[in-house]
Amino acid sequence: MxxxxxxxxxxxxxxxxxxxxxxxxxxxxxxxxxxxxxxxxxxxxxxxxxxxxxxSKEAIFNELMAGLLDTWLDPLRALDPEGDPLEEILAYVQRKLQMSRDYPRESRLYANEIVQGAPRLHDVIATDLTVLVEEKAQLLQDWMDTGRINRAHPKHLLFSIWSLTQHYADFDAQVRTLMGAEDPFDAAPDYLETLYRRMLTPES
Amino acid sequence: MxxxxxxxxxxxxxxxxxxxxxxxxxxxxxxxxxxxxxxxxxxxxxxxxxxxxxxSKEAIFNELMAGLLDTWLDPLRALDPEGDPLEEILAYVQRKLQMSRDYPRESRLYANEIVQGAPRLHDVIATDLTVLVEEKAQLLQDWMDTGRINRAHPKHLLFSIWSLTQHYADFDAQVRTLMGAEDPFDAAPDYLETLYRRMLTPES
DNA sequence: CAATGATTTGACCAACTGGTCAAACTCACG
DNA sequence: CGTGAGTTTGACCAGTTGGTCAAATCATTG
Missing domain, CATH: 1.10.10.60 (Homeodomain-like)
Incomplete structure (x- = not known):
């Protein structure tokens, strides 16, 4: 070396x-x-x-993972407490969707690990990610408490954003087969914007 | 043998x-x-x-997959054109969520395959699943055209249901770590019901 | 209780895989 | 152009893995 x-x-x-x-x-x-x-x-x-x-093989993998995790969480870190709640969340959704489009391999690498029980990632999830999620879940909770967005379980809200956006990268093989000639990423941004707008726009 | x-x-x-x-x-x-x-x-x-x-090892795998796919699609097959649109969809979501809770290993097995490009499943997806999805997407489209549920891209609607429900099984390791003592499946049914109700309840 | 077919296993094999090493080669620089 | 550090490789090794096989054991039934 x-x-x-x-x-x-x-x-x-x-x-x-x-x-x-x-x-x-x-x-x-x-x-x-x-x-x-x-x-x-x-x-x-x-x-x-x-x-x-x-x-070693593991050394390559670890270096890849280390680099991945940081960029992977950036979109969430960028959720701004000062911004307009609904627009902040919608922008976050679009950033995540963009990452699924631009970095599908990274998304699948991550998915592969988690699906298999996160053997090599458990520590990072239990520390760094937990801290970040607690912080942002609290932010969402505040927005809900002050009536600026509709109520919903904050952590489940985050899970749903990850799930919906990463799905296009992780299940790409299935999605593309079922969409035929249509590019999934044509309608996805609009679909997700509509979903979260209807879900979160304050009622009454 | x-x-x-x-x-x-x-x-x-x-x-x-x-x-x-x-x-x-x-x-x-x-x-x-x-x-x-x-x-x-x-x-x-x-x-x-x-x-x-x-x-062979592959023979075990194939038998497992064959058995899996049928049960896996049953909840979608059960989507009833005669029922009340919104309630049918909500019930479908809950059935899928239930399967993630009761059969997480099956969900992960499927996820593993798709994430890796569905090498052993491509044919089934391109035939059986495509037919079923086209049929049910058309049903959803009809419901939308007659104003019985809100408009949204039908296939993306299906993807979102799969994604949101299977996430709890496939990303179980991550979800449980982040939820701490709280069981994810406590709040999930309510979260998803709220989400799709707000999303699909006809406006105006 | 035979005896026949079903079941189980230890020993084995060939292919594959992660990793090592000494020897050979290449490149930048004085 | 020489020389030493940086780079590359063929040959090799030990452990793992999917799969085979003949021989041994077990279960069933006439």
């Missing part, structure tokens, strides 16, 4: 190629279903060469 | 035990992440003994 210096041109290129290839392979076969050899070939390297850049 | 006769008492018991064990193992590790040996042990058999009842 390279020493502790600044990465060379080749290191930068190859590490990037490996992570890109690994995202492809891991997201479509899961951790155990992916082989180092396959990732290496997808990155245009030999297996020993790949292992020269990453000490 | 047993001959083409009526199954003996032992055959019935062991085949059932194998399928039960396989559901456990496949749903929590995916196809490639599961080993025949592990399934065998979970079923209380030796590996060669298991392979006496099923010719």
């Amino acid at each position: 390279p020493a502790d210096r600044a990465p060379t041109r080749i290191q930068k290129k190859n590490r990037a190629a490996i992570l890109e290839a690994a995202l492809d392979v891991f997201s479509s076969h899961g951790f155990r279903g992916s082989t180092v050899d396959r990732i290496a070939k997808a990155a245009g390297l030999s297996k020993p060469n790949l292992l020269y850049y990453f000490s | 047993p001959a083409d006769r009526a199954p003996t008492r032992i055959q019935k018991k062991n085949r059932a035990a194998i399928l039960e064990a396989a559901l456990d193992v496949f749903s929590s590790h995916g196809f490639r992440g599961s080993t025949v040996d592990r399934i065998a042990k979970a079923a209380g058999l030796s590996k060669p003994n298991l392979l006496y009842y099923f010719s």
Whole structure:
């Protein structure tokens, strides 16, 4: 493995190629279903060469996950207590939907992990994510208490946003087959906006 | 393997035990992440003994899938054109949610497959499921056209129901961690009923 | 209680997989 | 162009895994 210096041109290129290839392979076969050899070939390297850049299969996976989680939670972090409640939530929904469209592999990688019981993610979920969710759930609760949006269980509201938006990435194979020629992402933004607008616009 | 006769008492018991064990193992590790040996042990058999009842790992998986799909689609089939539109849909949502609670492993098994591109399910989706979805989407469209429920893209409406209900099974690990002591299924039925009632109750 | 078919298993095999290593090759720089 | 660090690879290894097989054991029934 390279020493502790600044990465060379080749290191930068190859590490990037490996992570890109690994995202492809891991997201479509899961951790155990992916082989180092396959990732290496997808990155245009030999297996020993790949292992020269990453000490193990798990090391690649971890680096991928670490990078993923941060970007994954950014849209929620950006939910602004100062903004207009309904518009903030609708914008959050659209940001999440956009991520499903632009980064479906990342979404599936995450889904793969959680579906299998989150063995490698449990700690992050139990700490970082929990804190963030508690904070934002409280914000939603405040908005409801002051009558600025309709009442609904705040955490379930968050779950529903994740579920609905990520569905388009995670179940892409099913969604596209059932939609035929129509691109799911054509109608999805409008559908979700309508759903949450009807759901959350204060009554009376 | 047993001959083409009526199954003996032992055959019935062991085949059932194998399928039960396989559901456990496949749903929590995916196809490639599961080993025949592990399934065998979970079923209380030796590996060669298991392979006496099923010719291969894939054969177990296929039998499991075949059985699954039928029950999986039953709640949608039961959507009754003669019933009250809103109540029919709400009842469908609750049936699906109930299945997520009662059969989470089946849900995860299905999710695992779809997330990984549905390699072993594409044909069924492209035929049986497509037909059923077209039929029910048309029914929803009719209800909308006659003003009995609010307008929304029918297929996206179906996707949202699947997504929201199965989320509680598929992302169970995440949901439970974030909910802490509270059982997710306590508030979920009410949350989803409210959501779809607000969404679909005809305006004006 | 035979004896025949059903069931079970230990031993085994070939393919695959994650990872190692020494030797070879390439590149940047003086 | 030489040289040392950075890069690449073929050969290899040990552990795992899906699957086979002959021999042993068990259950059923005439």
